[in-house]
Amino acid sequence: MEFSERTLLLQSNNNSSNKLSVFFAIICIVDIFGVFPIVALPKAIIDCGYYGIATILLICTVQIYTASLLGRSWNIAQEINPNIKLKSRYPYSALAEITYGKYLSRFVNFLVDLTVFSGGIPNLIVASQNLELLGLRISNQNTDISFCYWIIILGVLLCPMLWLGSPKDMKILCSISVVLVILVFLLICWCILFGTTPESSTVTDNSTVEIWKYIMTAYGIIAFQFDVHPVVLTIQMDMKKKSKLPLAVLCGFFVSLLMFAVITIISAYKYGTFIRPSLLETLPTSIPLHFAAVLVALQLCLTSVVSNNALYQHMENCLNISRDFNCKRCILRTILTILAIVLAESVPRFDLVMSLIGGSLTAPLVFILPPLFYMKLQSLQKKHIEQLQEESITNILMPRAGPSSEFSEEYSADLSKYYETKFKEEFKAYAGKCDKFFECVFNRKLEIVICCIIIIASVCATCVTSYLNIRSSALSYVNFSKPCIYNISRTLLYL
Template structure:
């Protein structure tokens, strides 16, 4: 989770893959007349770039990364650590380090791509989709299409996870606050939450969002502190916590969850484009990921040690009810509501661009309403956010975080002269050649191997858990509306 949570907040915060409306990035404007698209509605002339004068600083970019990744991960990481067993914290640290490194690699990729194209230095137009642009320059059209599909699926799936978490948090709050602890299933809340949030998505076109990212980062970190306090307060109720040995299914599903929790790589190039000094983005990526990793360890390690096997997929269901847990619920739910509105925007804009919907009106309302309804339908079909989260983590996020960055970096290093699609008047006077040392090549291969093997196995076990019922999934909401009751956890 660009929450990353994936993935997720920052990937959309600037503009996302806009193909239909004016997009502001710093001080740069892009008009539809200035862009061209191929037959698939994919932007052809994406490499038109100038660093925004009033762009993000390193500190602001780091805050943006924290705000875009943290969120849903705070709720899901404790269970993932428990499922991984005693090495759970090591897995979190390893995934965090790899995410920081791939963020660094993506930053280098964009710097190289920008330097290899004269019009990226001298142009006055903004880049609306930098990650697919990197993919195109590295692997041409197939790589760009694969990258965009992964990003769009991640964003759409992330929106579904957010809807489930919002509905689940509200359901848990109703259960805790009602005098006789009545259940109000998330299956009933999903349509209500979707109906409330959908009108907000109709006009949402995020542009300058570092302040929103700061609020998102603050709410996530504050919620994590309250989660830690709640877990510590649960010590009297768990004098001798039990820790079962990890199973292959539980471990690799948890691996997918952890990948989702660090799934912000798809937003990294977008943040870099909006920086005042884009070449300093690797510093921001490392700082941001380290903060996120620290937050996850702050809730993951105590959750494993103190609560153990009593942990739930959503940590709110496992901590004692009280004003601190209610505060956590409110902070995270507020964060997720903002994130849902933002995360669905790039997908909506891409669909609108393909259908040539250029302004607010009935067509935009219908498209965005149907998009939200589709996300809700997936949620009520699989009313367990942890299953969707693991599926995304092991598939699309494994690609955007672990596989694509090393692959594209290597492919760019293989280019020893300007590709044939670059005109003579666009080629640089000096070709920026990437020379990869043998140790770095080994590191890139190891990361890709972990992403491919770990992602495939994680996806397999996530699907298998649906089939054999190990995930707790029984039937969709429209078959049995009580499957999402808090008392079922």
């Protein structure tokens, strides 16, 4: 099979040798999480105090569960309508269409594209801040190139790379990215353990009134940083053993959370609450820190180039742009890159962007839609089984034409009863093949209750988090920090 730029990022041919093993599926999931849990998540959890432990454990457990629900939903959808495989390029919207119709499918497509595009903005900001930090540390505060300018520089450098289309070998790129993540983890551990402790590093108790605000902010950031749901179905379809998706998701979360836990524990012990939104800004100057800053910027840029191509390809499909290299593609991707630069220059703090995206855009994809799809597909599966049973029984009981029938009525009734019983047993075994593990743990009715609780709690948390983040963003504009675009525009006016 010949690959084109229209091929899915993780898609391969039907040969099992080119399919993803469980190990590489875990690599892909860890790559999706990237360095953000190591660099940008510790402060949000430390601010919550001991409540932060319960917060991240609860949210990540729900995320693992809902990611598994998506995989199970796809298996049920294939059973009900095998033609859904033809829409495997956009599996999330395909699930939306088979469950609630084409209008929700279009909305899900828009939401996924918007989430992917917005997710690249914090990548650009954090990478630029790390390069600014690196310049200051190396030159002993003498060279100050603002990250506002680094955003523009990185955007210009990345733009030609985005013209070339999607990567041809995701296994290699994902492996390189995960190696960078592990190296960043080791370097930061070295910096924390063997670096100096600031004198102002004291642990302060957050008031009871503020704790819930910190928890809501942490909820949005966690949802953003551990958002695997838009691509988890693509990973499943490219796995050799599709039933092992829950194991891959669980192991991927475990690896990233383990690195995050180690960094957070030693950071809280050594620096207390004296931690900035980016952990690299807190650490003392050292050669390992310089390498860590470069690797973080490289990993974030690599992640942006890889993840944004899915969005670009979808938009090119919508605009009927040829898959070959052409001017229209370059113009479209350049416009989107410029838009990303403008948005990155327009926000005061990257942590607010992560929390806003995670709480408002990512949360429906992670916590609300998977349980809704699963419950609807359970109902459709039940109707599908009943319909197949009725059709089978009707075919068996259909009397043969003509007066010379070979079977007597009594024998025909016994035969139909035998086939009906056998059909029920075989179909029940087939339908429950993919859900064997979960059915041992959860009763179907209990699962429905759990799904309803997740949906209700997520809707409430999403509304509260969105309100707090919008309010915090407004306060940051007015009282605390001005966005880059404000400072650049003022500089241009004075020229």
